[in-house]
Amino acid sequence: MQRIDLRSDTVTTPTEEMRRAMAAAEVGDDVYGEDPTVLRLEEAAAERMGKEAALFVPSGTMGNLVAVLTHTTRGDEILLEAESHIYDYEVGGLSAVAGAVPRLIEGRRGKFGPDDVRAAVRAPNIHFPRPSLLCIENTHNRAGGTVWTPEEVRAVARAAQDLGLRVHMDGARIFNAAVALGCSAAELAAPVDSVMFCISKGLGAPVGSLLCGSREFILAARKNRKMVGGGMRQAGVIAAAGLVALDTMVERLAEDHENARRLAEGLSSIPGFRVEPEAVQTNMVMADVTGTGRDAPTVVAMLADEGVLANAMDSRVVRFVTHKDVSAADIDAALAAIGRAVATLR
Numbered sequence: 001m002q003r004i005d006l007r008s009d010t011v012t013t014p015t016e017e018m019r020r021a022m023a024a025a026e027v028g029d030d031v032y033g034e035d036p037t038v039l040r041l042e043e044a045a046a047e048r049m050g051k052e053a054a055l056f057v058p059s060g061t062m063g064n065l066v067a068v069l070t071h072t073t074r075g076d077e078i079l080l081e082a083e084s085h086i087y088d089y090e091v092g093g094l095s096a097v098a099g100a101v102p103r104l105i106e107g108r109r110g111k112f113g114p115d116d117v118r119a120a121v122r123a124p125n126i127h128f129p130r131p132s133l134l135c136i137e138n139t140h141n142r143a144g145g146t147v148w149t150p151e152e153v154r155a156v157a158r159a160a161q162d163l164g165l166r167v168h169m170d171g172a173r174i175f176n177a178a179v180a181l182g183c184s185a186a187e188l189a190a191p192v193d194s195v196m197f198c199i200s201k202g203l204g205a206p207v208g209s210l211l212c213g214s215r216e217f218i219l220a221a222r223k224n225r226k227m228v229g230g231g232m233r234q235a236g237v238i239a240a241a242g243l244v245a246l247d248t249m250v251e252r253l254a255e256d257h258e259n260a261r262r263l264a265e266g267l268s269s270i271p272g273f274r275v276e277p278e279a280v281q282t283n284m285v286m287a288d289v290t291g292t293g294r295d296a297p298t299v300v301a302m303l304a305d306e307g308v309l310a311n312a313m314d315s316r317v318v319r320f321v322t323h324k325d326v327s328a329a330d331i332d333a334a335l336a337a338i339g340r341a342v343a344t345l346r
């Protein structure tokens with residue numbers, strides 16, 4: 001049986017060109033600042049984000065944690081969207097490791113506006129933690145890969161910065177946003193103080209993320225990365241794949257977005273699945289499966305029996321993610337398999 005893995009774009013495997021670059025990578029000890037391939041990747045990342053400097057970290061989670069550690073002091077308050085990855089899926093590191101107190105903003109499809117920021121920041125008072133950081137997520141994972149435009153980013157960033165806060169963007173999939181909007185990642189990142197993006201998701205590299213910001217911020221972040229155990233040695237072996245990812249894998253994300261729309265349209269005609277194809281902006285499709293009479297984990301198990309892997313987001317919603325290792329023909333095969341699985345329910 002064909003296995004079509006739509007659980008996440010993190011399941012992508014490196015391309016042949018990446019494997020060749022990894023095998024040939026020139027390396028050194030990066031904790032000494034001597035790995036030329038890591039230095040090249042950091043330079044390329046900073047340039048793509050329009051920032052002064054960048055830091056290679058093993059994961060998006062560590063990139064976000066290091067950003068929080070660097071922007072805040074223990075006991076500070078951080079404003080985050082209620083379903084943001086940093087709050088929901090990073091093991092509470094913002095509090096457990098950085099000592100920060102989250103203050104949640106209810107988003108609409110993962111987004112909010114400057115008024116929401118102003119409403120969330122309380123006037124200084126001896127009782128309150130000091131609000132010092134706003135985080136936004138572009139694209140927003142739990143909201144289904146939704147995109148913040150440069151104007152939307154600018155508006156919330158300005159509101160936060162006017163109130164004395166810094167702004168960090170969890171841009172794990174910032175290139176999906178940029179490709180969907182037809183703008184550069186640098187335009188999206190221009191208003192924020194720091195941005196993290198992943199090379200290990202839709203871009204297909206095996207490991208790693210980049211945290212980008214001012215030279216001064218990255219200098220401090222480098223020390224925090226060392227503190228949380230992220231100082232890597234001959235990391236050029238993995239950074240080499242990241243350079244190939246930035247050179248060859250960004251523009252093709254448009255294909256993943258097309259496949260996501262194709263999937264959404266197909267799913268919307270499967271009985272019991274409720275999908276809004278017009279809500280699909282990038283490479284994620286959220287399907288409410290309550291109409292099948294089964295909960296999402298049960299539907300996920302049924303689909304797995306037909307060779308289609310997806311993730312249950314909660315009891316009602318199944319998430320499908322398209323990526324470079326899934327073709328349009330695979331999407332059609334997945335739709336046929338899902339149709340077969342659902343037919344057994346009637």
Ligand SMILES: Cc1ncc(COP(=O)(O)O)c(C=O)c1O
Pocket residue numbers: 010058059060061062064085086137139140141170172173198200209
């Ligand atoms: C929006 C977002 N931020 C951060 C991360 C964390 O990345 P990693 O899995 O590399 O720690 C993810 C992972 O899926 C994500 O979706």
